[in-house]
Amino acid sequence: MAKKGCLGCSFPVLIGVVILLVLAVTGFLAGPIGQSVFKGLNLPDWIGVPRPHPELPAETVFHILGFPVANSLIASWFTMIVLVAGSWAIMRRVSMVPGRLQAAFEYVVGGLYSFCQSVAGEEKGRRFFPVVSTIFLFVMFNAWLGLLPGFGSITAQSHGHVIHLLRPANTDINTPLALALVSFVFVLYFGLKDLRFKFLQQYFNLGPMFKAMGQLFTGKVKAGMGGLFTGFIMFFVSILELLSMFIRIVSFTFRLFGNMTAGEILLLMVVFLVPWVFGVVFYGLELLVGFVQALIFAGLTLVFLTLATTAHSGEGH
């Protein structure tokens, strides 16, 4: 093939590259960095981006019957509508031989399904799949839809304040916390359902200690003393397990919240420092982060579910 155009690129591509370069340079010059390097350069005001003021608490947009509706809540409703409407539209005419959309949908959902089965086993994976999959889809679409234009830029007037109408749901700490609680509740539910008393025993393991006390009273002092010691240690360990259950909620919450908020602030700052095209790279990065965080959240939930429903044989001697 004979090379046409310049520098090995065809003309349309070359024009695109040139436009991108011009935009990048202009953006750089217009941003605070460019302004401080090249002082005296007077560019029109509209090129620059005003300094962002990220705030951690989500703003309340309006009240329904005294119930405050935060902008992150609206965003998560948007995510829900997209997810449900999308899957309804695709699964409405589900067929044995899938079309393109159905195949893509099946690829995602089927991938999650086989992921659950590979971790938790055939039968358990089937039971955990809806929870894990919902967490994954909710987190990922919260993150991805938050990258759409309009999030953080559409503003509304409320009680004399200018507020953002939409805010990526994951960047409001209530969303990760709610998900963490849901994950915790499901772990508890499945654990109790599958192991019943044994599940609780893992977290309040008093059995060995009482057994040792019994031995003490019946006169086997030597065995009783040793048993009391190990029994105490095992009780302590089980309390640690209990503690770690609750710490999981915190770690779940702050992992997701921290990653998503940091990503959001990173995007804001990058766009502020170097306006226009430079931020696109970070949008790509945020896509990846959204996927990875969703996978971590769902995957950890899956692992905890699997652990909670697996009897620790040999424990408690």
Added chain:
Amino acid sequence: MEGIDELGVSLPTLIAQVINFGILFLLLYLVAYRPIMRMFDERSKKIKDSVDQAEYIKEQVARTEEEAEKRIETASKEGQELVARAVKTGEEVRQKAEVGAKAEAEVLIQRARSDIQRERDEAIDDVRKAFADLMVQAAEKVIDRSLDKEAHREIIEKVLEESITFKKK
């Protein structure tokens, strides 16, 4: 509480998000998970069925092939037997025919031979009669009187008989 407030934890939003998740879970379960899992099951069942069926058909084909081969074998064996029998029968028929023909020929030859014998005898007889007549006539001529024909003939016959027997000796 100051720190938590700064993070933005608010009970109403938290509850709302938990409820949100519940609703999303239910809706997705109804709209996506249940149908897709049903379809996965159906599909895997169908695939399993068709694999089984393919296996069955394969087996059937193998069995049929074997049967056909066996049948062909027996048929060819039978055919060979038939041909052998036919050849044998043909041979027999040929031999029988040959024997019959030989016998017939023998009979014919025999008959021909006897015919020839009889003809010859008859001819000799005729010749002898004619000769006797001639002799009688000649004798009449010589003696000029008619001899007793019958008597003479007898004599001549006798002479001729003697001559023949003589000759035969």
